[in-house]
Amino acid sequence: MATTGKLEGTLFLFYADGVAISESTSGSIEFSADTRDTTTKDNGAFRTIVPTVLSGTGSCDGLVALDATYGIEDMFTAWAARTSMALTFSTDVADDIFYSATAYITSISVEAPDKDNTTYSVSFELTGTISQLTNI
Numbered sequence: 001m002a003t004t005g006k007l008e009g010t011l012f013l014f015y016a017d018g019v020a021i022s023e024s025t026s027g028s029i030e031f032s033a034d035t036r037d038t039t040t041k042d043n044g045a046f047r048t049i050v051p052t053v054l055s056g057t058g059s060c061d062g063l064v065a066l067d068a069t070y071g072i073e074d075m076f077t078a079w080a081a082r083t084s085m086a087l088t089f090s091t092d093v094a095d096d097i098f099y100s101a102t103a104y105i106t107s108i109s110v111e112a113p114d115k116d117n118t119t120y121s122v123s124f125e126l127t128g129t130i131s132q133l134t135n136i
Helices: 072-081
Strands: 013-016 024-037 049-063 085-090 097-111 119-134
Touching: 013 024, 013 072, 049 097, 072 097, 072 119
Parallel strands: none
Antiparallel strands: 013 085, 024 049, 049 119, 085 097, 097 119
């Protein structure tokens, strides 16, 4: 049954090739459109545009756990090999929407402050078709 009401952020996770990215603390996905200027003298002082190329990016932060099911080691391996992954951003709740695309990891950072958690941050760039689907 679909989630109702205001959606709590803890429900959304990134999945790489069907496996949840482990120990995540936050995630975001962004969709954008390049535009082409269509302004003419007829538009007076106002600019007009039309959308052209659609694209998307995603990012995920979390805690480093070396025994994670899909963690920093896996993400580094995918980045170093320049391999794409099937990336989804989903609540994994039946009838909820989710976003799906092929993606490449474009950056990874690891921060290890004194007497605090070691954390990671990873960025994805989506390639090809980006779909909004419904969980079954």
